[in-house]
Amino acid sequence: MSENMTAIQAEQNGSSDVMVELRNVNKWYGDFHVLKNINLKVSKGERIIICGPSGCGKSTLIRCMNRLEEHQEGDIIVSGVTLDDDLKRIDTVRRDIGMVFQQFNLFPHLTVMENCCLAPIWVQKKPRKDAEATAMKYLERVQIADQAFKFPGQLSGGQQQRVAIARSLCMNPSIMLFDEPTSALDPEMIKEVLDVMVDLAREGMTMLCVTHEMGFAKTVANRVLFMDAGEIIEENEPNEFFDNPQSDRTKLFLSQIL
Amino acid sequence: MTVHITSPSPSLAPPASSVGVVGWLRGNLFSSPLNTIFTLAGFYLLYSLLPPAINWAVFSADWVGTTKEACTSEGACWVFVGVRLNQFLFGFYPPSEYWRVVVAFSLIGVLVAWLLIDRTPKKGLVGAFTILGYPVIAYYLFYGGAFGLQVVETYKWGGLMLTLILATTGMFFSFPIGIILALGRRSSMPIAKSMSVVFIEFWRGVPLITVLFMSSVMLPMFIPENMQIDKLLRAMIGIIFFQSAYMAEVVRGGLQAIPRGQLEAAEALGLSYWKSMIFIILPQALKLVIPGIVNTFIALFKDTTLVLIIGLFDLLAVVQAAFADPKWLGFSVEGYVFVASVYWVSCFSMSRYSQHLEKKLHTGHAR
Numbered sequence: 021m022s023e024n025m026t027a028i029q030a031e032q033n034g035s036s037d038v039m040v041e042l043r044n045v046n047k048w049y050g051d052f053h054v055l056k057n058i059n060l061k062v063s064k065g066e067r068i069i070i071c072g073p074s075g076c077g078k079s080t081l082i083r084c085m086n087r088l089e090e091h092q093e094g095d096i097i098v099s100g101v102t103l104d105d106d107l108k109r110i111d112t113v114r115r116d117i118g119m120v121f122q123q124f125n126l127f128p129h130l131t132v133m134e135n136c137c138l139a140p141i142w143v144q145k146k147p148r149k150d151a152e153a154t155a156m157k158y159l160e161r162v163q164i165a166d167q168a169f170k171f172p173g174q175l176s177g178g179q180q181q182r183v184a185i186a187r188s189l190c191m192n193p194s195i196m197l198f199d200e201p202t203s204a205l206d207p208e209m210i211k212e213v214l215d216v217m218v219d220l221a222r223e224g225m226t227m228l229c230v231t232h233e234m235g236f237a238k239t240v241a242n243r244v245l246f247m248d249a250g251e252i253i254e255e256n257e258p259n260e261f262f263d264n265p266q267s268d269r270t271k272l273f274l275s276q277i278l
Numbered sequence: 279m280t281v282h283i284t285s286p287s288p289s290l291a292p293p294a295s296s297v298g299v300v301g302w303l304r305g306n307l308f309s310s311p312l313n314t315i316f317t318l319a320g321f322y323l324l325y326s327l328l329p330p331a332i333n334w335a336v337f338s339a340d341w342v343g344t345t346k347e348a349c350t351s352e353g354a355c356w357v358f359v360g361v362r363l364n365q366f367l368f369g370f371y372p373p374s375e376y377w378r379v380v381v382a383f384s385l386i387g388v389l390v391a392w393l394l395i396d397r398t399p400k401k402g403l404v405g406a407f408t409i410l411g412y413p414v415i416a417y418y419l420f421y422g423g424a425f426g427l428q429v430v431e432t433y434k435w436g437g438l439m440l441t442l443i444l445a446t447t448g449m450f451f452s453f454p455i456g457i458i459l460a461l462g463r464r465s466s467m468p469i470a471k472s473m474s475v476v477f478i479e480f481w482r483g484v485p486l487i488t489v490l491f492m493s494s495v496m497l498p499m500f501i502p503e504n505m506q507i508d509k510l511l512r513a514m515i516g517i518i519f520f521q522s523a524y525m526a527e528v529v530r531g532g533l534q535a536i537p538r539g540q541l542e543a544a545e546a547l548g549l550s551y552w553k554s555m556i557f558i559i560l561p562q563a564l565k566l567v568i569p570g571i572v573n574t575f576i577a578l579f580k581d582t583t584l585v586l587i588i589g590l591f592d593l594l595a596v597v598q599a600a601f602a603d604p605k606w607l608g609f610s611v612e613g614y615v616f617v618a619s620v621y622w623v624s625c626f627s628m629s630r631y632s633q634h635l636e637k638k639l640h641t642g643h644a645r
Contacts, residue, residue: 086545086546088542088545088546111548111550114545114546114547114548115548117546118546119543119546121539121542121543121546123537123539125537125539125540125542125543126543127540127543127544127557127558127562128562128641129561129562129565129639129641138547138549138557138558139547139548139549142549142553142557143547143548143549143553171641173641184543187547188546188547191547191548
């Protein structure tokens with residue numbers, strides 16, 4: 021609790037490193053205004069949970085941060101680099117941001133080990149041996165090292181998602197984005213993935229996580245963002261957010277999911 | 279009082295009538311009255327067709343001899359094919375230079391076998407040599423003009439040799455060009471996209487015969503006398519472009535089947551467009567469309583027979599020409615059966631290899 025508060029205060033004072041900053045970001049899909057005037061600062065080590073009803077723009081928001089989606093107005097600055105059409109800058113940002121997807125998106129034609137080594141070898145130009153050693157380290161951390169030479173199709177959903185997390189970590193990112201990482205999992209597998217994420221949070225990783233796992237939000241988050249219709253409606257530290265929601269839309273949403 | 283069994287009960291063997299030969303027969307041949315009728319009718323058809331055919335082709339056929347007079351029995355006269363075999367294989371290539379063709383094909387045979395067989399070392403090196411080194415070697419072996427090899431003009435090339443040259447160069451070039459075109463057509467860059475679409479739609483929209491006619495009759499009219507390109511080369515380019523367009527559409531089908539998330543994951547890891555394509559998207563897409571690719575290859579292989587209309591003597595044309603020999607009138611059936619068997623063996627091998635490849639590349643992912 022006190023740790024959470026200090027993080028927020030630090031951010032407000034502007035004294036800590038800002039990892040991600042969004043200034044008046046607007047985005048449209050055709051005529052549909054999907055992100056409306058988003059302002060957000062994420063400090064180093066902060067864990068931010070983004071929730072909200074389906075179609076509110078929460079996935080789009082984090083997908084803009086590594087330019088899987090383009091925004092049309094405003095500035096997105098990641099680790100000091102402003103995202104625009106420049107491919108080099110996009111590459112720089114992507115090397116620094118890891119992303120975990122709802123559908124895992126492991127490469128089915130490569131083994132778990134190859135999945136983890138591909139980007140370190142071809143993007144970071146690491147020697148194969150180093151890349152494999154790093155991969156093994158992270159696979160052990162997500163407790164799946166014994167499956168390293170299997171193909172993703174031979175693993176369960178929970179195991180695949182843990183591999184996906186390890187694959188991102190192999191690039192040694194300073195920020196991790198999670199896009200509904202447990203939504204495609206069978207109930208009994210959710211915990212094994214959340215455990216890995218909690219571990220990651222404890223180690224001080226800067227995380228932005230779109231999720232409806234409110235228990236997880238209470239455990240790890242510094243801040244919870246509630247979005248609706250493309251706007252950030254409410255932003256608070258987790259206990260306040262859940263116990264004392266301010267806006268009616270937040271109250272309605274919480275009554276539906278809790 | 280009932281007893282509850284807590285450990286799982288042991289699995290029982292399936293009923294005897296559902297396994298083994300009897301089970302297979304029941305399941306596949308005699309599962310219903312209608313199937314039984316079809317099975318019996320099928321057996322009767324085989325019984326009435328197969329023995330006479332085998333008898334004609336093997337037991338009462340004539341195998342040895344040098345003239346028509348050697349063919350005295352009821353069956354096929356393979357002497358005709360035997361006597362003409364060199365011409366069927368090499369066309370009008372000078373007999374003293376046959377060894378060059380044999381060396382060239384043996385070399386590519388070894389290289390391809392090396393690449394296709396699963397457990398051979400140094401595949402990368404051999405592959406690079408096949409792609410970069412072999413075409414040069416093959417060019418000098420077939421055409422000559424260097425290293426003391428006498429020049430053999432392309433109009434002397436013919437028979438199976440010409441068929442194989444047309445087919446392999448066609449496959450060798452249409453595959454990569456097809457991939458580039460497919461990627462171009464799905465590209466977000468307007469120029470690359472429109473150029474690919476125009477190329478594909480143009481070449482897919484014209485019959486191959488027209489392409490070959492254009493290349494052999496029309497094209498020379500537009501090009502100055504001193505810049506004339508070899509007729510065989512023109513036909514080759516026509517075939518390559520034509521097949522590339524088909525290949526492009528096959529590959530595009532595979533690209534479309536790959537979920538969007540694969541590219542997103544590759545991008546999120548920082549892989550560039552080309553690296554994403556080479557390592558992530560194409561291996562999956564090409565694997566999905568192996569049947570379509572092999573289908574295109576087989577079609578290409580058989581379509582090479584069309585070059586006979588522009589006066590190139592491929593296998594079929596050479597065999598047909600031999601029918602006109604007054605010393606050997608009346609052996610067209612043997613000739614056609616020979617040609618058909620050569621094509622069938624080649625195409626069937628391609629088909630079998632593709633099935634093996636699909637099995638080998640299957641990594642147990644459900645999609």
